[in-house]
Amino acid sequence: MTGSAAHGPVLLAIESSCDETGIAVIDAGRRILANVVASQTALHAASGGIVPEVAARAHLRWIVPVLDQALADANVTVEDVDGVAVTYGPGLAGSLLVGINFAKTLAWAHDKPLVGVNHLEGHLYAAWLADATADLPAEPVFPLVALIVSGGHTFLVEMRDHLTYRLLGQTVDDAAGEAFDKVGRLLGLPYPGGPAISRAAEAAGLHDAAFPRAWLGDSYDFSFSGLKTAARRTIDEARIEEGLPTGKAAEAEPDARLSDAAVAELAWGFQDAVVDVLVTKTIRAAAATGARSIVLGGGVAANGSLRTRLAGEAEAIGLPLIVPRPALCTDNGAMIGAAGARRFAAGERAGLALDASPSLPLARR
């Protein structure tokens, strides 16, 4: 094995809930011995979003090469590992069952224990991961508040101990990442919208675009559909100002694009509205629950504005912010290995009848 010697159970971990085929080898729930991801972003770019049937087909096509690479990188075989962890929900049914049946059979072939992992807790446990060659950083301190934001999820959760979750809030309509995709498309930016909007926003000079915030009273829930509608209206107004067609007429003339300056302003304004709500609610939740650390995860955690602002406000109230590196924030097998190791250590085992659970909740309120 590469890096430091094994000092805990070594798990092979498989993630296939959405559009990334990820397989990792994780030592003691923290040390990444291998983490291979085949991302389908390029496959879904043409349709501007994930097509479930395309995703499921790609998982079946790529799962063996991903496994081979992960085993080679960690220099292990499935016979060497102590168990197999696999995401069984939530996610796309057709995608989940490729990983689940693959994982079950790997375990069965060698009589290895199998552990089912909730994809959402995988995102939380990404905060415990460390690279094979790096020093093990301190673990996040409980109680903690975690904000997970991606194209598929937006939720705020409290953890007072391992595997113990209290859902504080979640989106009542679109995921934040979905809103980025949709507004990115309205602005004529490429898919996925998150990184494209973030890049465009950097060029904003005025910082004067105003978008509404959906505070939803005192609740920790989120809503992005109103913001999306407001964005459409504001973008249309900007287009009219520049003498460009809107609505159906705009679709017929994809080359009639807003000026870069206007796109930058609108991208900044939209991003600011999303980040403002995410950060404000997270900080308020941390203070209200007596949290001793804050965790940020999910693909949108790669957004520089969100990271910077949350880091600043966490520091202001004296709390450490833990954000895994970007590739551990997007879907991957390593995070499933990190969470799976906790379940494994707690004695949990899944049977061979383990099946996909597409709407598996993380926790009830």
Add this chain to the structure above:
Amino acid sequence: MTAQGQAAGDGRRDWLLAIDTATARIVVAAGGLDGTPLGATIWDAGRTHGEQLLPAIGRLTGEANLRRSRIRGVIVGTGPGAFTGLRVGLATAKALAHELRVPVAGVSTAAALLDASGAGPLGVLLLPAGPNDRTVVRGADPAILLPGGRALELRDADVLVAVDLDGRAPADAVARGEVARDGLAAALLRLGVGRLAAGGDDLARLVPDYVSLPRGVTSESGEVEWSRDPR
């Protein structure tokens, strides 16, 4: 669930495993290295392929006194058929062949059904595709999707074999379909042995026989992005 054939293994015998999850009835069969059937478990899939397949394989090995470690090749039906079943079957077959380090052979379920039906070279197979459409397979031609409401054009000498279409196809075609389903396990082994002898299929590239592109997708699009150690 029904078990066919007699327990034939002595625990040390090398054998082939055949799986088909493309139709409404799942087939798990064991065969000798020459394709001779040694036992089979067949049941109506319902919606729980994923829960039942691996436990059924485990039971079959127990009942037939065959060892997992003595599997020398995996034969898997590639459809066309229901996607959920095919994904479960192929993911299972791939993992098993990978870990036992044995070859895998993808066998067209349609070819195996036609072979088993006794319809001869003029056999035309008709399968359901989703709730409304049907799939048509004529000999070795690629399968064609027949949208709901569109009538099947038959030539005079065609011998129609209808599987999983009770009440939605002529009675004699449905009867031939029953014969085909009853003979599917043996046909998979028969066809699979030849493919395995020829070296089998590329484990990574083996995918179901998809008759159509996903809804809303107009062409095969590119590759995936690949990362060994994403940073």
